[in-house]
Amino acid sequence: MTEKEFHSLLLEMIKRDHHPQKTRIIDLLERSSLSCDKTEKFTYRKWNHYKEYIYLTFEPSDLSEALQFKDYIAKLIEKIYPVNDEYSYELFGVEFKPGRVSGSEFTSQEIHFDDIQNQILEEIRKSKYTIWIAMAWFTNKILYDALVERKKHGVNVQIVLDDNDRNTNAPFRLENEFETYRVNIQSLYPNIMHDKFCIIDLATVVHGTFNWTNAANYNRETISIDKNSTTARTFADEFIKLKTRVYG
Structure with a gap:
């Protein structure tokens, strides 16, 4: 071994x-x-x-x-x-x-098909520095409250989400608590920002089919929890691209 x-x-x-x-x-x-x-x-x-x-x-x-x-x-x-x-x-x-430990010293990947909301909550609660989220739909109050709690502990939370009616009518206003970017993606046809990922401390990525909505708890969804700094940086690069599209 x-x-x-x-x-x-x-x-x-x-x-x-x-x-x-x-x-x-x-x-x-x-x-x-x-x-x-x-x-x-x-x-x-x-x-x-x-x-x-x-x-x-x-x-x-x-x-x-x-x-x-x-x-x-x-x-x-x-x-x-x-x-x-x-x-x-x-x-x-x-x-x-x-001693000094390399950020890529330990890597793992976990795939989850059940109890996804609680798996995400567990990763959020372990955050120490940053949480960056790109989400097509974000209306889940439980996940929102968990982010507010981490913000109280000094964690920097930034969110990119699609600028659509469902997000506008959520039971909370993300801008009241977090640095938030609502994205419109334009091409020949109207499109949505369809990403669904969360980067924690530039070391862990939660990604898959699960939107942060209550309805997603009743669908057949999948997430992967990747603990790998190289993967996290790749997703972080994409997050920055999505975030800066607001200005471009």
Whole structure:
């Protein structure tokens, strides 16, 4: 098992667990990196087994919070550490340390067909810096309220949406809370801005068929949650293009 595979398996175990702070733990681990140190020192516990240490590296701003969950994470690592009774390695310790972690260190993709609104809410609540949304239709008050709450915590929220009657008649006025751009796309025929994506902290993208409306909860919809900084930057470039069309 590679280090990246081990990291991914650890996250999958936490997602399936019932820890009351699992959303926050996952958020921290997704911004960490995992490495293994295979030493040449015998453990003297199993025959012909060397000591191996697993290190989780966190940005300094995340480390103190991550240490609060160290015992829980270390127990899960021990549970999934591969057992080999032959001439091999034995887990001898789990250490957390500060360091710089590349934005593309961890990547994942999750596809969801059910409970989509709650999946989006979970990602919104994990935001720390920015939320950029491009949406054909946005009338869902629950998602709107979640964005207002993140704004209160200093998160920058910007929204591009199609300038249509449904959005105009929403039960809220986006411009009252957020930097909002209503887009008209003109060609030989009238068109709508049909994008449906949300970029969070330039690291996560939520995209698919799901419009942010109440009706979408009753349709057969799909979203993908991609945690990949390269993908996020690609969507961010498109967001900027949509946003600047207002002036062009």
